[in-house]
Amino acid sequence: MAAPPVKLYGPPMSTAVARVLACLHEKEVQFQLVPLDMSKGEHKMPDYLKLQPFGQVPAFEDGSITLFESRAISRYVCEKYASQGNKSLFGTNPLEKASIDQWLEAEGHNFHPPSAFLILRLLYAPMLKLSQDENAMKENQEKLEKVLDVYEKRLGECRFLAGDEFTLADLSHLPNIHYLVNNAKKEELFSSRKNVWRWWGEISGRESWKKVLEKIDEGLALRR
Structure with missing residues (x-):
């Protein structure tokens, strides 16, 4: 059974x-x-x-x-x-797993905090009645830009963050980048970096992510 x-x-x-x-x-x-x-x-x-x-x-x-x-x-x-x-999503040997983990940790500690701050302030501040702190917005955008500069260099050396295979390290970025590019009007942060933009186009086109977007659309429709 x-x-x-x-x-x-x-x-x-x-x-x-x-x-x-x-x-x-x-x-x-x-x-x-x-x-x-x-x-x-x-x-x-x-x-x-x-x-x-x-x-x-x-x-x-x-x-x-x-x-x-x-x-x-x-x-x-x-x-x-x-x-x-x-x-290959989480590697098949210790070295692959360690490489994936280091970029997954980079996403969690370096990419996620400033990107999540921008999403919260740009998309939900009015609804949550949060004040717009322009200095904090500028500071977090600058932090995010520095992370994307590191990614730009890395993605000029290999197809994906942890090497030449799509892994959890890439997947973990999908939700925040989606909202920044499609809802928060921050596409230029990514499109101005050719390697990052090529990478985003590739990972966001995966069938797995398209299925997630269908669920997101269904969830939003229920709230209307």
Whole structure:
């Protein structure tokens, strides 16, 4: 008898949820998406806090196993389902895994903070009644530009961040870049760097990401 599908909790519009969705599609893992309504505080309910003690998204269930934090979930999915889907997504030997991990860490520590700040302020500040701190906006954009300059050099040396194969290191960037390019009017940050722009065109054209975008569109339609 086939094992039940894994469960992923959270709205697909969330960048962290979208990251895991892309991984699940790349690995061809059967899953059930449980799209929490965060406006109703469903992510703060006692039952959900048993899965995600910080009351954030995503949360993940695989039978009796529960996990949170999108990058950790993605690594787990790649390791458990190593023999199916994209077998190169998290490497096939220690050196490949270390290379992927270092760029995945760069995404989490260097790319994500300034990009997430810009997304929050440019897309959600009015709704959340956040004041626009122009100095902070400028500072975070400059931080992001420095990261993209490093990427530009790296992507002039190889096709993808961790080498010549698409991996988690690339996948993890998809949600934030999508919102910056398509919603926050920050396309020029990427298009002005030819190697970064070539890379973005390639990774955003993957079938796995197109499926995630369908889920995002469905989620947005339900909110209208």
